[in-house]
Amino acid sequence: MKLSIIILCWNDLKIIVDCLSSIYSNTHSTEIEVIVSDNGSTDGSCAVIHKNFPQVRVIENGINLRFGKGNNVGIAASTGEYVLILNPDTIIHEGSLDRFVNFADRHPEAGGFGCRVLNSDGSYQGSARPFPTIWREWLAALYLRPLGYLSDTFVSDKYIRWNGETERSIDWQSGCCLLVRGEVLKRLGGFDEQFYYYYEDLDLCHRIWDAGYPVVYTPDVTITHLGGQSTTGRFPIAFALDKYRNRYRYFYKYFGRRGVRRCRHVSIAWLLVRGVGYKLAQYVRPSDALRRRLQLYWAATEWNWRVDPVQLVENGKEPETRLQVPIQIPQ
Structure with missing residues (x-):
């Protein structure tokens, strides 16, 4: 098998059908297997996939294993020379996967591969980023x-x-569409499961580099990433706090106790600057969207103000909080 495509699904019926259709309609010369790792969907996703895409292997996990662990289930079942981690809210462009595999074949020295990711309006999303x-x-x-x-x-x-229009090495590629050499991915053990949402793709690319393999980018492969259409858009505050939890795990892993404490200071400053800006905007032109955004920023600010990031990472200790909003993702 040349290419295994792993798609994590959690109640993504509205978007995953278009994603799967784009894969099969726009891939021609590459032998592929598609594995959907389903994290306990209750919207009929699995039944619809079975009916409309019988060639897709659906692994029903029964519960929400989150991003890292859920993808690792699919990775363990994969047989491809290359493994593509793909979000369900993506659309594959004509011939892109064929060109992606050909590009990887031309770079045997590399372990990971990135591509050009566009927003729904056709603008460049900036999926290749620095550590x-x-x-x-x-x-x-x-x-x-x-x-x-x-x-x-x-x-x-x-x-x-850099506008993403030239080939180059990159630090890391967004996990919405990340191609990894299968041998390297399995040697590294897949995703580090402590990063259950956010930073898992960043950490994986960091470990690919640490193992001696560069991550390289090609502008000749293009996908569209709708963004916010999967689970992150449904529970914004819970996902915002997950982002900070995993941010602290990342900085602890690579910068130690001192680094993660400094990271908390940055987080609070980042939130306060934007929170004040949205508050002023709300005074000038009130709206429900700004009100919800303010709620998100103040909730995240309170949580970060109260958290001890070292205790969070080492002992799982969450701060006491007065938050009146859901701060955990439903299972």
Whole structure:
């Protein structure tokens, strides 16, 4: 088998059919297997996939294993020379997977591969990104990232002057569409399951680099990522807090106790700056959308203010909170 495609599904009936249709309609010369790892969907996703795509292997996990563990179920079942991690809210463009595999074949030195990801309006999504550092996080938090156009001192994103239109090595590629050499992926043990949503793709690429394999990007492969159509759009506050939990796990793993404490300071600054901005905007032009956004930022600010990131990572200790909103993802 040349290519295994792993798609994680959790109540994604409205989007996964289009994703699967685009795979089979637009892939021609590559032998593929598609594995859907279903995290306990209750919307009929599995039945519809079985009926309309009998060639797809559906693994019904029965419960929500989250992103890392759920994808690892599919990875363990895969047989492909290459494994593509693909979100259900993506659309594969004509011939893209054929070109993706050909590109990987031309780069035997590489372990991971990225491609050009577009938003639904056709704009570049910026799926190839640099590894985070405390300096880069501060620059982003204080809106200093645009100064990177003027001076390398302020480059919080080293790809800021790059539009994704040239081939190059990259630090990491978004897990919405990440191709990995199967041998390398299984040697690394798949995703680190402590990162159950967010940072799992970043961590995987970090480990690919650490194992001695570069991650390379091609602009000749294009997909559309709708974004926010899968589970993250349904529970915004719970997912926002998951993002910070996993952010602290990442900084603890690669920067230690001191690094993760510094990361918390950045997180609070980032949230306060944006929260104040949205509050001022709400005074000028009130709207339900701004009100909901403010609720999200203040909830995340309170949680980050109260959390001890070292205790969170080492002992799983969550902060006491007065949040009146769901802060955990339903199982």
